[in-house]
Amino acid sequence: MSLVRITPDLYSVDIALAYATVNNVTGKPIYAQADCYLQTDAAAALRRAVALAAPLGYRFRIFDAFRPPEAQWALWNFAPNSDFVADPRKGSPHSRGVAIDLTLIDGDGRELDMGTPFDDFTEQSHHARTDISPEAQRNRLLLLGLMSAAGWDFYAKEWWHYQLFNARSYPLISDSVLPRRMMPQE
Secondary structure, eight states: OOEEEOOHHHHOOEEOOGGGSSOSTTSSOOOSSOOOEEEHHHHHHHHHHHHHHGGGTOEEEEEESOOOHHHHHHHHHHOOOTTTSOOTTTOOSGGGTOEEEEEEEOTTSOBOOOSSOTTOOSGGGSTTOSSSOHHHHHHHHHHHHHHHHTTEEEETTEEEEEEETTGGGSOOOOGGGSSSOSSOOO
């Protein structure tokens, strides 16, 4: 298996990698490069999801995909909460290139209301919340349905996180194998 670059023109997605900006839970960039990668199997599942969303007038905005183990450590050191950040000693599905964090956007590029922002490390981010607006509940269920129908598994505590069902069968991948490293070089 190998990583493939996900680009807006090849996959008809909007890419807004949060960890390449200050707009993430840490408040500072973790990635030096805003490059988006997935394993080939995950990229194929993304294509299926895109094809299912398009006739409904929706696209996906990707907040994160492949996350180098070095970035996983940065997140863990900031928020060592295994409900929301995988322990890097065990390895994250993101660090295997088979997980994606995303939301739906409408034809004007506006994010659908999901009840919380991405990376909101509270119980409000869990799937099946009935104490968020009915619109947000519908939008989460729409995202869940599209991603599930395309072959993705979900994580019950983050409405934005999806991964391949056999995620742990993929090896961890270092930032050093990328054609252009995502992590800052010291």
